[in-house]
Amino acid sequence: MAVVGAGPIGLELASAFKLGGVKYLHFDAGQIGHTVSWMPRQMRFFSSPDRISICGVPLQTVEQEKASREEYLAYLRSIVEQFDLTVHTHEKIMSIQKSGSKFLLTSEKATGQHQYVADYVVLATGDLNRARELNLPGEDLPHVSHYFDEPHRYFRKRLLIVGGRNSAVEAAIRCQRAGADVAVSYRGDEFDTQSVKYWLAPEIEMLIKTERVTYYPLTIPTVITPQHVSLRQVQTGQCTQVPADFVLLLVGYEMDTTLMEQVGVALAGENQAPQLDLQTMQTNVPGFYVGGTAAAGTQIRFQLFIENCHPHVGKIFESITGRQCPFDATDKTHSGRYALPES
Ligand SMILES: Cc1cc2nc3c(=O)[nH]c(=O)nc-3n(C[C@H](O)[C@H](O)[C@H](O)COP(=O)(O)OP(=O)(O)OC[C@H]3O[C@@H](n4cnc5c(N)ncnc54)[C@H](O)[C@@H]3O)c2cc1C
CATH class of the missing domain: 3.50.50.60 (FAD/NAD(P)-binding domain)
Known part of the structure; x- marks a missing residue:
């Protein structure tokens, strides 16, 4: 099993696998929480801390306000330490090829290219990959x-x-x-x-x-x-x-669809959103899953953000292992402000 992307949702998924005793490999092209790391210094999230907390671990903030970029990055680091997660950071997955029922992943890092084989792949690569x-x-x-x-x-x-x-x-x-x-x-x-x-x-x-x-x-x-x-x-x-x-x-960011296209994931609509079974988050390519904001494609109107991506973790975990997610990964969205995608 390979998880690509160590943003909040990739980390939440990795924690579920770790707690559930599932063997997996985890990669991020940058440091963990890379997307949050390029947000402006001292920026505050619009979500209240409980809605962007992951794996059932409370997110406390210094002034009982919404979390700042710095507080959230510290929180994500604590999650990695708490669950002793191994993340291959600064290792970008450059290509994924389907080979029979397996996936062949090629990565690039400072020491050169590396190859890995996985039965399942979960992309949690976000939707903000380039300006x-x-x-x-x-x-x-x-x-x-x-x-x-x-x-x-x-x-x-x-x-x-x-x-x-x-x-x-x-x-x-x-x-x-x-x-x-x-x-x-x-x-x-x-x-x-x-x-x-x-x-x-x-x-x-x-x-x-x-x-x-x-x-x-x-x-x-x-x-x-x-x-x-x-x-x-x-x-x-x-x-x-x-x-x-x-x-x-400051006119927005786009999702990189390269890896999805390489394995033959169907992309649809203006957003180029991957076609998924919303009950499992599995794409049209068996064994290939997409979770987190990457599931929405390039968002013209924001529909998916951390708050309402938590259920992806439970769905993916349950689909791959046949077991229940070790923690409660439910939707923490407050009603009203954003429309949720239909499921
Ligand atoms: C300024 C700003 C404020 C926001 N505020 C909120 C908020 O208040 N509440 C909320 O719910 N959401 C908010 N969002 C949205 C949300 O924070 C981000 O979109 C969030 O980071 C999405 O989490 P994710 O885990 O799906 O993906 P990301 O956090 O984007 O993580 C994707 C990871 O995948 C890695 N990656 C990508 N490609 C590869 C590859 N080929 N190989 C290896 N690794 C790869 C990236 O380096 C990155 O670390 C905000 C976004 C922005 C820009």
């Missing part, structure tokens, strides 16, 4: 990034942020507070309030209204130079040149 690119001239310039790390870099600098969902809004507020001269370009008229944390929406509105953040609604960037960004108004076609020392293109 969505706009394919603009200048997108690869050194002052341009698709990731917001921390605000200090932008102190007393002109920062243009492109995007209108939570990442862009949160970066705009934090950088403005940290003394940056912030402008935001968004292709829509108003921010996507469905995705923006509810406590941030009034603040960004106030910052724009009081002209402490400059807002360019209904615009798309067309060219980035070392000095400025050209923004085109989508209705009039008129172009504005906005001076910028730094540019953050």
Whole structure:
């Protein structure tokens, strides 16, 4: 058995196998919790701690608030220690081939390529594998990034942020507070309030209204130079040149479907979501499972996140072992805010 991906759900699944006495191999291309590790420093999850806790282990936070990125990474490390999980970190699975009833996995790490054979494979590789690119001239310039790390870099600098969902809004507020001269370009008229944390929406509105953040609604960037960004108004076609020392293109992330395609998993719809039996999370390829947010494909509207992926763990464990998951892996989603996928 091979589990690929050691984010929260991959770790929750590995803990179930470990507790259940099932032999498995576990890989991550980066360190455990790699996706959480590239989130902005001191970012707070929108979920309350109990909803993103895994394996029945309570997640306590220092200030009884929602967990920060740092608290959650520490929690994930504790999970690995608590259950003494062996994870082959910094070892990326480059290819998976089906060979009869078995799978042949080829990995790459610092010491070179390695091969493994498994009866079952579970992909828990997440849906945020690479930044969505706009394919603009200048997108690869050194002052341009698709990731917001921390605000200090932008102190007393002109920062243009492109995007209108939570990442862009949160970066705009934090950088403005940290003394940056912030402008935001968004292709829509108003921010996507469905995705923006509810406590941030009034603040960004106030910052724009009081002209402490400059807002360019209904615009798309067309060219980035070392000095400025050209923004085109989508209705009039008129172009504005906005001076910028730094540019953050926070327009979302995409899932890498390579491994699924290699073994012949059927992908469907705009999201390129793997076709699954939702009772077991097994794909159309026997023995090949997908759990966690990877089960949703590239999410245009977020449907799967940590909160409601816990049941995947129980379903996969039960399908592969024929036994009940050693801990309670149930849906911890609160009602109302997000639509759940039909099962
Ligand atoms: C800013 C931000 C805030 C969020 N806040 C919340 C929240 O409050 N509540 C919530 O429920 N969700 C939230 N999410 C969503 C959720 O946190 C993440 O999507 C979550 O990390 C998904 O968990 P996962 O285990 O499915 O996948 P991931 O955490 O993405 O883990 C996938 C792992 O697979 C590894 N991997 C990928 N490809 C390979 C390969 N080929 N070989 C080996 N390893 C590979 C990656 O390195 C990674 O470690 C947030 C997301 C973002 C970006």
